Amino acid sequence: MNDQNPIPPQIPPQLPPVMPASGPRSLGDDPAERIAIPNVIVAIESILRQPRRVIFQLRQPGAGRLIAAMIFVSVVCSLIYGVVAGTFSGGTQLWAAPVKIAAGLMISALICLPSLYIFTCLGGSQARLVEVSGLLAGLLMLMTILLVGFAPVAWIFSQSTESLAWMGTLHLIFWFIAICFGLRFLEAGFSHSNAKSLAGFRTWVVIFMLVALQMTTALRPILGTSKTFLTTEKKFFLSHWSDCLKSSDNESKSRSRD
């Protein structure tokens, strides 16, 4: 046998890959991601600056404490934002609006959690129910933190306008921006759970947004006033918005006649 080859094999020069061959960096590669999250302040900081750390910690044993902390922050932040929303009408709305916003957000999440888990499983994700719950809690926390960030702007506007339709639109814009960031965190979480397809997740996003929007109508009034805590009239949110815009239009017409 002659193993000796006088001509050495030609090895082409190795170019550095544009993207790592294994796809996105795996969780926990960075030692900073492996540091436990001991309290709510660190949880808030982590979800803003190191979302991968939160995702990694949700996979570790004892993630229940982190989930509880994130839910706690979500409730507190939504109560704070609710107080600001309530200042538009004042009076009983100062306590009713925060209660409704916090309760509405939590109920929406609870209603949508089973379908989120089912859709992630259908997409091939290996995420357990605890992890899915944690990611949803992360979405709520990030969303409500951002809403608190918007609260001063919302307060300024609520003190300077009397238009319910305008304030409603403004709150919806803030809510939409906040939920987009929250959903980005959720999607990042699922992309690390071996999901083969995100189609189911995207379908769920539409369902969640519809449920949350309908919740604002089901728990109305949140901005305006009413004799009762909750209205008995059942409406779909599009029909409610249309009625609000019509009444606002009539009010502005009557004002312009004056």
Add this chain to the structure above:
Amino acid sequence: MCALDELNPREISVLLRGEPEKIAAWAGQWSARRLALHIAVIIVGAGFYGAAMGWWRDPQQALFTAIKFPLIILFTTGGNALLNAMLAPLLGLNLPFRQSFSALLMSFVIAAAILGAFSPLMAFLVWNAPSTSPEAVSGATYSFIKLTNVAAIAFAGTVGNARLFQLLARLGGRRAVAFRVLFAWLAGNLFLGSQLSWILRPFIGSPSLPVEFFRATALRGNFYENVFHSLLQIFQQFD
């Protein structure tokens, strides 16, 4: 390994993900406890969805539909078990009775799990809908509730059958054979399932009719006769 160790509610997520190796292995081995788990998922999942479906009409209708909806699934699976087991080898897929029964039951488990997960959404929709009245029935609300139910059940059924197809293709080795068997099973289940739903009606419950477990005319006529008479009425209008 004792049978108790085999029982794990996480099996449902394996079914939903459609992990072929594990599911094919489950279909091959008979476990009474796994069968009990699968039946329990059907009862709970379809039961909750049925309750949400019937709630719009009346809380009593919710209870009735919660009982009837899982019954349709279980009666259809049981009633066609023998036929389905015979059809599979005739169409080129040599499955023993237990394997074909397990495979079909697992597809219904997937559908029931999806429906169960949708039940809070359906309940929320019903809670937001105007209460039952002749105006609501003739209006968009009733149609919207009916269509949402159809969409949810169709989605659950489609996913269940897609996973069943994957399993049959793995067990049989050929997609064409799997497709033939699935088509035959679907035809048989649709035929029996439609008649069972006809007998066990109402599910949503028309507001103009009383709340009942069975209609007085439950065993009078059948689903296909009714479809035939409806078609006849439509064509008679053009004469």
